[in-house]
Amino acid sequence: SPPPPPPFLLPCPPRAGIVFIDEIDKLCGSSSDHPSTSVTTGGSSSSNKGEGVQRxxxxxxxxxxxPTRYGSIRTDFILFIASGAFHNKSPSDLLPELQGRFPVRVTLQPLKKEDLIQILSTKKFNLLVQTVQLLATEGVEVEFTDCGVEAMAAFAQLINRTQQDVGARRLNTVMHRVLEDLSYAAPRRRGQKVVVDATFVENRLKEFDLTKQDNLSRYIL
Known part of the structure; x- marks a missing residue:
């Protein structure tokens, strides 16, 4: 006999829920693509696939x-939320019918330094915790000070503002740059303690000084 259905599929009037669709901008064709020409003139297959998914x-x-193996689920009472960066694209590049089903549009502001600090240090299994535990397997004790965390967040915000804004993903690259040498030298530093403060961060990132370099794309992401 099949296993019992999960709780969200049990009969309840009505079945309500929320569906979040991320990176919906990946389904957009370019502004020059037109639904009629993409089929009749052999346009890009990716554009055709994106239009098919939109429909x-x-x-x-x-x-x-x-339909599911536990029965049917009606989507009438499900809230759909979609998001996307829309770099070089616009929500108007989506199918008009789909645009009409998402009538409320909100533009999110870039992450501030305070937001990046919170993501970096307060979330469960954040990057700091992962890094400390990873280097602990090599016998190296790592301690991040508040000023060190703030320095990494400030640098991530600066790169996002001056280069392409990739949000919190920038923290991964900044963390890698700060601890790159330590990660490779960890087996030789067993039993040592490393304190990552503002000075440590600045010394590791000084080669990426924006006042001396116009383009950091070849160094970061």
Whole structure:
């Protein structure tokens, strides 16, 4: 006999929920693509695939019954939220019918230094915890001070503002740059303690001084 259905599929009037669709901008064709020309003139296959996925999403967003092995789920009472960076693209590049099903649009502001500090240090299994535990396997004790965390967050914000804004993903690259030498030398530094403060961060990142370099794209992401 099949296993019992999960709680969210149990009968309840009505079945409500939230579906979050990330990177919906990847489904957009270029501004020069036109639905009629992409098929008749042999346009890009990626554009055709993106349009096909949009039409499938349109069916779900409009409200339909989705069959599962536990029964059907109606999407009429499910809230759909979509997001995307839309670099070199616009929400208007989506199918007009799909745009109409997402009537509320909100532009998010870039992450501030305080946001990056919170992401870097307060989230469960954050980058700091992962790094400390990883280097502990090599017998190296790492301690991050508040000023060191603030310095890394400030640098990540600066690069996001002056180069391409990739959000919190920038923290991974900054952390890698700061601890690159230590990671390779960890087996030889067993039993040592390393304190990552503002001075440590600045010394590791001084080669990426924006006042001396116009383009950091070849160094970071």
């Amino acid at each position: 499938e999403l349109l069916t779900l967003v409009e409200g339909c019954a989705v």
